[in-house]
Amino acid sequence: MHSLLIANRGEIARRVIRTARAQGIRTIAVFTEADRDALHVHEADLAVQVPGYLDIASIVAAATDNADPSSTGVHPGYGFLSENAAFARAVEEAGLVWVGPQPQVIDAMGRKDRARAIAEAAGVPVVPRGEDAATAEPDQEWGPVLVKAAAGGGGKGMRVVRRADELPAAMEAAAREAAKAFGDDTLLIEKYVERGRHIEVQVFGDTRGNVVHLFERDCSPQRRHQKVLEEAPAPTLTEAQRTLVTTSAVALARQVGYQGAGTVEFLLDAASGAAYFLEMNTRLQVEHPVTEEVVRVRGERLDLVALQLRIADGEPLGFTQDDVTVEGHAIEARVYAEDAWGGFLPQAGTATYVSWPGTRPVSARGSSRRGTSPVSARHEPRLGASGEGARVRVDHALASGQVVGTGFDPMLGKVIAVGTDREEARRTLVAALDDTVVLGLTTNTGFLRHLAASDAFRDAEVDTAWLDRTELARPDDTRARLAAGWAAQRAEAERYPSALRPDGWRDGGPAAPVVRHGVEVPSRDPHLPACVRLGRDRDEVVLEGERFVLEHPGADRDHAVAAGGDVLAPMPGTVLAVRVEVGQQVARGDVLGVLEAMKMELSLTAPFDGTVTEVAATPGAQVALGARLFEVVGAESTA
Known part of the structure; x- marks a missing residue:
């Protein structure tokens, strides 16, 4: 492989470029107009503009027009087209090298219903079905159940249902979200495990039929089924449970003749200790760095992207299961452009100044910013307080001056802390998040730091639903004002x-x-x-x-403030649906409309009982932060 096109953006594009460059492989980036000044564009050897990251024909052409197809690979990263079998086929049909599993395997494992059947055939334990809930009487005891899209993952098209009368609405919402995200509204209904841990196993297979696992990760801290913190190895697994999930993952990969990097996900029931297969992701995962930081092959650390490229070139894995060991502990925090204290709503704006721990601040155009930072006060890195075995790794794509919009996933970067044991890694992560600075844009960094520093996370008590039932207190601003x-x-x-x-100072008295x-x-x-x-x-x-x-006292406010019965857009986005009309009577909490931004749906609700007097929202319209979308007048005002 002499050239490699990365069919992605952001931190994963930079991550793949880094490995390719280390191996002497020429890199080709693709970008849209919105990403013209993105870091991955400046770091690649060649950058080609495309209409969109989902435009298969344009991306394939960017590779075939700028390199010899027979010696050019295409790495899909994660998200976008990474689990799109049609894209994989188009790459292979163009004579290019596909860096990923076979298209037919992507098809088979990309659907939860098919993957479940394959897992059962491989003897892998699966979650009990919950379809009987769909025919239950409203007062019948049942559930809870999880409604989820059969055709995809990432928390999209997924709803937890606890009452039979809530099931139809949940299925409607999940189907709509699944159709938009995956082009398929097929749903599965399964038992919902109230207290569980999300365990996943990294597997690799080569073209010679060899399959190994690289042990497991724990991704239990989640909000709305989206991962927040990930770590390796899993801190609560017994040896029997570890053996069960790792051998099951290998059995599943062998069942489908898997080639390349894949992740098999399991749900561990805290009540029973049972482990159930959830799905298989036929790509590299966002959280792959924690595996890279702790897994050793004959004592050496692995580069999972390099291993992907090796397998795509037709080479064998080069090691056996007995060669794989684990050393130390790693924890990763996902930094998002979102307001964690305001419903995790996506945020947009310009990151006026960015400083990641252990790295030199970089401008949006890729040049290092030397000299004095554009801030006025102390910012003292505290990573030196960690142990000798501690280190920090940052995979990111956010630089000073960069504009963050709502057109892409809100993840900005990942902070990965490594220690000789879990506690050292955790303390190092807290210190690293202390040293993460983003001005001009609201991120979830403070929330991540608060969670990592909590007793619950320290004691490994955070399960998949912990953040849904636990409200963390927003940090007090007294010290910030000081x-x-x-x-x-x-x-x-x-x-x-x-x-x-x-x-x-004043004359004749104590200082004021x-x-x-x-x-x-x-x-x-x-x-x-x-x-x-x-x-x-x-x-x-x-x-x-x-x-x-x-x-400052008396300063003009330029942020949206809800007044009276005005319902304003809490984030820039697209109006998906309008559920009311002028003159309609509504009760507090009734859904007036649905807004989408950064792949997340948000229901806009009536602030109190009253009458809808204005509907300014139109389905499909783009709206700005603070835009007035509805007005509701209370019953007492219309009497």
């Missing part, structure tokens, strides 16, 4: 001569307190590891990963 006040005090000390600066953002600024440095940007109308502070926006 950091902003101190930064402003320092800035004024540099701006004014010493005799004129406002320091609280200097108050900013509602707190008294101390006379000495509070030594807070905060990053502060002072502005005319507001100050921004990032402290322990959390971004605080502190308005």
Whole structure:
């Protein structure tokens, strides 16, 4: 393989480019207009613009027109076309080398219903079915059940149902979401495990029939079926459970003659200890770095992308199961552009300043930013507090000055912490998230830091539904206001001569307190590891990963505020549905419409009982953050 086209974007495109370059392989990136200045575009040897990341013909042409097809591979990354059998076939039909499993295997394992049948044939335990819930009487005892799309994954087209009368609406919503995401609205209904752990096994197969596992990962911390933290090895597995899931994963891969990288996912029932097959992902996973950081083959670390390229070239794995061991522990945190304290709503905007732990800040055009950072305050990395065996890895695609829109998945990067044991890895992750700074854009970094530092995660008590039933408290902003006040005090000390600066001094009495953002600024440095940007109308502070926006008294507000019965767009997105019309009577909580952004649906509901007096939303329309979509007038106002 002399050239490699990466049919993806973001951090996975950069990740594949890094390995290809290390192996002397020429890289070809594809990009859309929105990604013209993305990091992966600047890092590849050649970049080709395409209409979209789902445009199969254009992506294949980008490879065949710019390299010798017979020695050019196509790596799909994850997401987009990575599990699209039609894409894999188009690549092979063009004479290119497909870096992934066979198209027929993608077809077979890409559907949960087919994959379930194959798993049963391989002797792999599966989740009990729950179809009888669909015919249950409203007052009949049953459930809970999980309704999920048969044709895809990633939490899309998935709903938990606890009452029979809620099932029809859940199936309708799941089918609609599945049809849009996968072009297929077929659903499965299975038993829902209330307290479970999400365990997955990394497998590899070559063209010679060899299959091995690279042990397991635990991906239990999830919200809305989306993974938040992942780690390897799984901290709660018994040896019997580990043997069951790893041997089952290999048996399933052998059953379909699997080639390349794949992940077999299981649900471990905390109540019974039983493990059930969920699905197989026929691609590299987002969380593959934790496996790379702990798995050893004859004592050496593995590069999973390099192993993918080796298998695509027709080479054997080069090792056996007995050669594979685990050393240390790794935990990964997914950094998203989302408001974790506001319903995990996707966020958009410009990341004015970005600093990842252990890396030099980079601009959106790929050049390193040297010299003074555009912030005013202390930001002291704390990674040195970790043990000697600790290290941090960052896979990201966000740089200073980059615009984050709503057209793609909101994941910005991944922070991976490694330690000699789980506790060292956890403490290293907390410190690394403390050192992660994003200004201008709200991210979930503070939430991740809060979760990683929690007693529940420390004690490995976080199961798949823990975040759904547990409300973490939003960090208090007192220390952030103190950091902003101190930064402003320092800035004024540099701006004014010493005799004129406002320091609280007065003749004939004690010094008057200097108050900013509602707190008294101390006379000495509070030594807070905060990053502060002072502005005319507001100050921004990032402290322990959390971004605080502190308005100055009397400053104009440029963010949306809901007033009265106005229902505003909580995020930029697309109106999927309008459920009401002017004059219609509604009750508090009734769904007025549905908005979608970054692959997530959000129901807009009535704030109180009343009458719909305005409908400004139109299905299919793009709306901005804060756009007024509906107005509801209370019953007392219309009397």
